[in-house]
Amino acid sequence: MNYSELTQIAKEVKSKAYCPYSNFHVGAALQTTAGEVYTGVNVENSSYGLTICAERTAVFKAVSEGEKHFKAISIASDSPDFITPCGACRQVLMEICGKDLEVILSNGNNEIRILKLEELLPLSFNKDILDL
Ligand code: THU
Numbered sequence: 001m002n003y004s005e006l007t008q009i010a011k012e013v014k015s016k017a018y019c020p021y022s023n024f025h026v027g028a029a030l031q032t033t034a035g036e037v038y039t040g041v042n043v044e045n046s047s048y049g050l051t052i053c054a055e056r057t058a059v060f061k062a063v064s065e066g067e068k069h070f071k072a073i074s075i076a077s078d079s080p081d082f083i084t085p086c087g088a089c090r091q092v093l094m095e096i097c098g099k100d101l102e103v104i105l106s107n108g109n110n111e112i113r114i115l116k117l118e119e120l121l122p123l124s125f126n127k128d129i130l131d132l
Contacts, residue, residue, distance in 0.1 A: 003074065003114065006031055007106045009039060010076035017041040017054065026054035026083065027076045030062055030097075033069040038062040055089040059096050070097040074104035074112075082107045090121040099124070 006029050014027030021044050028040040040058025044051045055075060062070070073093065077083040082105040085093065093101055099118035106112050118124075 001031065001035065001037070003072065003102075003104045003112060006037065006072060006074040007076060007104055007112055009037060010074040010104075010106070013039040013041055014054070014076055014078070018043045020044060021046075021048065021051075025078055028054040028058040028073055030055075030058040030073045031071045032062065032067050033071045036062075036067065038065070038067070053086055053089050055085045056092050059092055063096060070101055072102040072104055073097070074106065076106045078108065080108040082111075082113055084120065090117070091124070093117055094121050094124050094126050099126075 009029040010027040014025040017025040019025055019042055026042045030038045038058050038061045040054045040061060042051065042054045043057060055073060075083055075085060084105060094117060097117065099116065101117040103115045103117055103120060104112055
């Protein structure tokens with residue numbers, strides 16, 4: 001599956017977001033190195049801080065199914081601008097997917113931008129530093 005197809009999945013799934021407070025629908029599609037795709041949406045809560053982003057939903061679904069190796073994540077919203085993962089999601093993606101994960105950003109003009117996670121989270125604090 002190419003990155004436009006992965007982005008199409010992220011765009012489609014965003015309609016399932018539970019976002020009555022922000023009304024900002026986000027969809028994510030996480031691709032494993034074996035080609036499986038796990039989707040995620042943002043799920044909000046009346047206690048706002050409990051909200052989970054689409055990216056982390058996708059990561060936690062995949063990890064729960066035993067996945068360990070990831071190639072790319074595509075993120076989509078209804079915004080005309082490119083949407084990027086929040087800081088918390090960048091840290092979780094670094095932990096689970098690693099610095100070489102390809103992050104596919106999309107905007108409302110059907111354009112995509114491809115970045116390595118390391119570019120979005122340079123000089124990260126990560127498990128290598130703990131030396132366990
Ligand atoms: N959100 C995501 O799901 N992913 C992002 O990359 C940025 C923000 C969600 C959280 C919240 O439900 C809504 O978008 C507005 O911040």
